[in-house]
Amino acid sequence: MKGTLLSLASFFGLLSLLSFGGGNTVLPQMHQQAVESQHWMTDPEFAAAFAIAQAAPGPGMLIVSLIGLKAAGWPGALIATVAMFLPCCILTYLATIGWGRFHESPWGRAVERGLAPVALGLIFASGVIIAKGSDHGWAAYCVTAFSALVFTKTKVNPLILIAAAAGAGAMGWL
Amino acid sequence: MSEADGRTGDVSAGPIPLWVIAFSYLKIAAESFGGGLSAWTRQVVVEERRWLTDEEFLSAMTLCRLLPGPNQINFAVHLGTRLRGWRGAAAALFGLVAVPLILVLTAGSLYFNYHKLPAMDSALSGMAAVAIGLTLSMGFKIVGPFFKRPAALALMAGTFVATIFFSWPLVLVLGVFGSLGILFAKFGVSEPRKKAPEPSG
Numbered sequence A: 001m002k003g004t005l006l007s008l009a010s011f012f013g014l015l016s017l018l019s020f021g022g023g024n025t026v027l028p029q030m031h032q033q034a035v036e037s038q039h040w041m042t043d044p045e046f047a048a049a050f051a052i053a054q055a056a057p058g059p060g061m062l063i064v065s066l067i068g069l070k071a072a073g074w075p076g077a078l079i080a081t082v083a084m085f086l087p088c089c090i091l092t093y094l095a096t097i098g099w100g101r102f103h104e105s106p107w108g109r110a111v112e113r114g115l116a117p118v119a120l121g122l123i124f125a126s127g128v129i130i131a132k133g134s135d136h137g138w139a140a141y142c143v144t145a146f147s148a149l150v151f152t153k154t155k156v157n158p159l160i161l162i163a164a165a166a167g168a169g170a171m172g173w174l
Numbered sequence B: 001m002s003e004a005d006g007r008t009g010d011v012s013a014g015p016i017p018l019w020v021i022a023f024s025y026l027k028i029a030a031e032s033f034g035g036g037l038s039a040w041t042r043q044v045v046v047e048e049r050r051w052l053t054d055e056e057f058l059s060a061m062t063l064c065r066l067l068p069g070p071n072q073i074n075f076a077v078h079l080g081t082r083l084r085g086w087r088g089a090a091a092a093l094f095g096l097v098a099v100p101l102i103l104v105l106t107a108g109s110l111y112f113n114y115h116k117l118p119a120m121d122s123a124l125s126g127m128a129a130v131a132i133g134l135t136l137s138m139g140f141k142i143v144g145p146f147f148k149r150p151a152a153l154a155l156m157a158g159t160f161v162a163t164i165f166f167s168w169p170l171v172l173v174l175g176v177f178g179s180l181g182i183l184f185a186k187f188g189v190s191e192p193r194k195k196a197p198e199p200s201g
Helices: A002-018 A023-037 A043-055 A060-102 A106-133 A138-153 A158-170 B018-031 B037-048 B054-066 B071-113 B118-148 B150-164 B170-187
Strands: none
Touching: A002 A023, A002 A060, A023 A043, A023 A060, A043 A060, A043 B071, A043 B118, A060 A106, A060 B054, A060 B071, A106 A138, A106 B054, A106 B118, A106 B150, A106 B170, A138 A158, A138 B118, A158 B118, B018 B037, B018 B071, B037 B054, B037 B071, B037 B118, B054 B071, B054 B118, B054 B170, B118 B150, B150 B170
C-alpha cells in the first residue's frame, strides 16, 4: 500500500511537469503505467475512467484521481490528484508573476496579439481531433455540427442539448 | 458595453473578493457538465465577468498551453494570480476542482463497484458529441474580427492544417506559427490596432 502510494506520487508528480501541451498529451503514458506496467486497472476500466472524467463537470484530468482511487483507495485518489496538479500549478504561478511584468511591454503586446490566431487554430484543431479519436459515427458528427451551430448563434443553455444527446445515446440512436 | 470593453482586463480597479473568484470558477466547473470547459471559461471570464478581453483570453490560454500541466488548471492558476496573487490562484483552483473531484470520485467508485451498463457508454458518447460542438462554437464566436486581419487568418489556418493534417507536435506549431505571429505583431504594424473584438461579432 505504501509502495503504491509512493509510486503514484512519483509517477504523477513527474508527469505533471512533463505534460507539455496539456493533459491529453500524456494520456498514452498514463495508460501504459496504469494498465500495462503497474496493473492498477484493466483496459475497460481505464476507458470508463476517461469517459467519466470527461463527462463530469470540471477538468478532464481528474482521471488521475480515478486511477489513484482504483490503485490505492481514497488515499491513492488524494495523492494522485495532488501529485498531478501541484507541481504544474506552482510553475504556472511563477510564470504568471513573470508574465505580469512582461505583458505590458511592447514585446509583451506582440506576444499577446501574435499568439491569439495560433490559439484559435488550436481550438478548432482540438475539436476535430477529439471527434476523430472518439469513433464518431455520422449521426454523432451531425450532432456535433448542429450543436456548434446552435451554441454559436443562440444563447441556449448547453446542458439542454447535452441532456438530449445523452438520452439519444442511451437509446442507441447515436 | 463599449465602455466595459475599454477596460481590457484592467484588474487594478479594485480587489476582487476571493469568494467571487472561487464562486465564478465553481460556476464554470458546474456548467462544464459534459465537457467544453474552456468554452465555459471564456463565457464566464470574458463575457460575464469581463476580467479579460478575447485577445487576452486567447494569449493567456496559449501561455497555459506552453506550460506543462492540464491547460484549464493552469489557466485557473494564471487568472487567479493575475486577479489576486497566490490567494486568487488558490481560490480559483479550489472553485474549479473541489466539487468536480467529489462528483468524479463518487461516480468512479460506483462504477468500479457495480459494473457498467452499455447504455451508460452510449450516453457518455452522446454527451461528448455535444461537448465537441461547444468547443468548436467557442472558436466560431471569436473568429469574426479575424476576417479583417488576413495575416492572422493565415496563421490560424496554418496552425489548424499543420495540427490536423500533418500531426505537428505542439512545440513545432508554436515554434513556427507562434514566432511568426509575434514577429508580425511586433514589426508588421500596418494592421489597425483594435481593442477587444466585439463579443457580438
